Amino acid sequence: MPDQPAGSPELRGDCGNCFGLCCVALPFAASADFALDKPAGSPCPNLADDHRCGIHARLRDKGFTGCTVYDCFGAGQKVSRHTFDGQDWRTAPKEQARRMFDVFPVVRQLHELLWYLTEALSLPAARPVHADLRRALAETERLSLRPAEELAVLDVAAHRQEINVLLLRTSELVRAGAADRKGGKGSKGGKGGKGGKGKGKDRRGADLMGARLRGADLRGATLRGAYLIAADLTGADLRDADMIGADLRDADLRDADLTGAFFLTQPQLNAARGNAGTRLPRSLSRPAHWA
Structure with missing residues (x-):
């Protein structure tokens, strides 16, 4: 192939x-x-x-x-x-x-x-x-x-x-390259935001259901298999994040930046909520039900 x-x-x-x-x-x-x-x-x-x-x-x-x-x-x-x-x-x-x-x-x-x-x-x-x-x-x-x-x-x-x-x-x-580009800078913060460098970037399998992650700096994070059901990711920075298997059902992705997020699929996006301000990888489409 x-x-x-x-x-x-x-x-x-x-x-x-x-x-x-x-x-x-x-x-x-x-x-x-x-x-x-x-x-x-x-x-x-x-x-x-x-x-x-x-x-x-x-x-x-x-x-x-x-x-x-x-x-x-x-x-x-x-x-x-x-x-x-x-x-x-x-x-x-x-x-x-x-x-x-x-x-x-x-x-x-x-x-x-x-x-x-x-x-x-x-x-x-x-x-x-x-x-x-x-x-x-x-x-x-x-x-x-x-x-x-x-x-x-x-x-x-x-x-x-x-x-x-x-x-x-x-x-x-991929995430190592993202860290190099980031230059080791810490989280940009944001109200209720979590992230930054160090242990906060590894969220594999984490229970983040309903978590307040508005404005969170999750650049280069691994969210493999994380439970993000109904999580507030409004305005979050998810560039270069590993999204494989992340459960995004009813997650709020309005104005979030998913540019460069990888192993993200259309079904995951379809299960989430977003808007015209949500930035997506080029290979994926904005769901019709998004505002």
Whole structure:
């Protein structure tokens, strides 16, 4: 797979070339994100005969916010058009349809890894590991193209662990460069702000739900897997921050600077709140529901 920008169409969901797999294969439970329960392998009642969502323009109003923040990273079209060669689950034998639903989440995970690896290769600071990243990218793409029988038993967790070693090294290189550019200066402060140099920059897996981080200097911070649900990040400086796996549901990103933030995905942004003043990486789009 050739290098491509992280925002390339191959790594974004293309519903027009998919048979609505995410609306069938994945389960969801009645909650703030979904208006009802749906088991895995059962079509969502809003799925139309043409595999499009019947309430797509009204998902949030109808209680399906979870659908608006989801992206398959292009796995849907690959499983639909490549793995199963354009076969529709509606007309396929039941056993074949079940296999489609089993394979889709596997390919989705592989495509998410492809997104991260592709972005890592676009980062100049990660040049020392570019060769390893290219090999990992090629191997992950090769795995995603395996036959359905092999994908169904693939140990994705083990592969993800191998990739994570490279992504961690990438993060260290990028954030070290950010620290050099920063010149060792401390936090710019800001009311309620946290950050600055030193231990405050490592927020891996931190519980920051509802945290007051307005105006915080989080340049070059690692927020890998941090829980930032409903956190106030208004005006925060998140340049060159590692955002992989950070939970941004309902986080306030108004006027925040995410320029250069890396391993940030469109689903994470879609789950947050922002405005016209929120500065984003070039590969990502401003969510339509933002003010």
